[in-house]
Amino acid sequence: MQRIQITHHINVPDPVKVARYRTAPHLGPRVLFFSGGTALKTLSQELINYTHNSIHIITPFDSGGSSAEIRKNFSMLGVGDIRNRLMALADRSLKGNPQIFDLFAYRFPKDAEPADLRERLRKLIEGKDPLVTRIHDPMRKLIRSHLRFFSERMPDNFELRGASIGNLILTGGYFNYSRHIDPVIYLFSKLVEARGAVRPVINMDLNLAAELADGSVIPGQHNITGKEAAPLASPIKRLFLTRERDPREDGLPPEEVEPPMVRRKVSDLIKTAEIICYPMGSFYSSLIANLLPRGVGTAIAEAQCPKVYVPNLGNDPEMLGMGLFDAVRTLLFYLEKSCSQSIARDRLLNFVLIDTKRGKYPTPLHLEKIRRFGVEVLDVELVTEQSAPYLDPNKVIEHVLSLV
CATH class of the missing domain: 3.30.60 (Wheat Germ Agglutinin (Isolectin 2); domain 1)
Structure with missing residues (x-):
């Protein structure tokens, strides 16, 4: 097989290309996103109408909510954002498994008594709870088995109030597979008929x-x-x-650890992408966090495809004091930092996708300064009357996929 490079003009958006994707999403492009679990939920739900081959590299550093209790007790990566993305990509039609989706999405009540919740968990494991009885075998046995693995390791003081059943199932599977997360994700991707691949950038308790x-x-x-x-x-x-989740009692700053190397299987997955998107979401904790492991930038550079940044609209608390130019500059800094050697910027970022007519971006924009980085600014329609003041997920998808 010989690889050649062809340069040609494209329309953005390209209605013919978009129509082709919607007609045959199972043949859709391998678009790759670096993100957390929440910001891309709506976009991911729409994305499955265009492609079933998307790739989602997820940050495993979630330290709040239901994930916090699990990580505190089991010293593991956060699984909440992984579950969230699997649910967003799930096939909710009758061809999929809506009963499993309902189970994964269910949370224990926050106002229930601990003893009642432990009894509810016991009934789930025994297959006597309505959430489980509706699921057909052998899937029901798999789910009960993984909940049992979780229950057997659950400390007496584990807080079940507000716990996500999906997170508990993924945690049980994590122990069933000797602390390997990928087999668990693969299994439950099949159970919910997830239309895309989901992987944490690393599998470590950091x-x-x-x-x-x-x-x-x-x-x-x-x-x-x-x-x-x-x-x-x-x-x-x-x-x-x-390694620390909260401020130290002695008042000293947390000890910094050397960034681990990105997992080989994740690096290889990045290199298969047909377009790479740095999407909207919490700028540092969702996007930049995925670029901290060593080698991520190198894998991105080796992917022979366009790379596009879709900035946030409105106010992101993590971007205090930052304008759009600052965001692009910071993104490039962390991309370059995660490379094993000096890399040309055009191998890391090619386009910034914005809508200055209808969207409100953090100022100053400094679009000309962005262009001096060798990055092309595409000012297009991303906000519609129905979506305002937010980005329209279908508009974002159609513009990004037109760049493939």
Whole structure:
């Protein structure tokens, strides 16, 4: 097989190309996203109408919500964002498995008594709970088995209130497969008929930490996003990895760890992409976090495809003090940092997709400065009357896929 390069003009969006994708999504392009679990939920639900071959590299550093209790007790990666993306890509039609989707999406009530929740978990394991009885064998036995693996390792003081059943199932499978997460993701991708591949960028128990411009250091993804804790009072200076989730009792800053090497199977997956998208979402904890492992930038550079950044609209608490130009510059900095050697920028980022007529972006924009990086700015319709003030997921998909 011989690889050749052909240069040609394309339309953005390309209605013929988009129509072809919608007609045969099982033959759709391998579009790859670096993200967390929440921001791309709606887009991913729409994406399966265009392609069943998308690739989602997910940050495993979630340290809030249901994932926090699991990580605290089992010293493992966060599985909440993985579950969230699997659910977004799931086939909810009768051809899929809507009963499994309902089970994975269910959360235990936050106001229930602990003893009642443990009894509910026991009934789920025994196959006596309605959420499980509706599922056909052998899938029902697989789910019960993984819940049993979880239950057998669950500490007496484990907090089940608000727990996601899907997270508990993935955790049980994680132990069933000797702390390997990929076999569990593969199994449950098949159970819910997920129309795309989902992988964590690394399989390690690490956390994010942000050094702020005022010199303070904030550990824990949940303390950075401005959602579960107060918004940051000072701009983020840099993002790094640590083993600590919360501020230390002695007041010392968290200890920084050397970024691990990206997993070979993830690196190989990145190289197969037909287009790579750095999408909207929490800028540091969802996007930049995926670029911290060593070798991610190298794999991106080796992928012979376009690379496009779709910035956030509105206010992202993590982008305090940053304009659009600052975001592009920061993205390029972390991409270059994760390369094993000096790489030309045009192998890391080619396009920025924006809608300045209908969208509100963090200022200053400095579009000419962005272009001086060798990055082409595509100012197109991404916000519709129905979606305003947010990005229209179908418009984003159609523009991104037209670049393939």
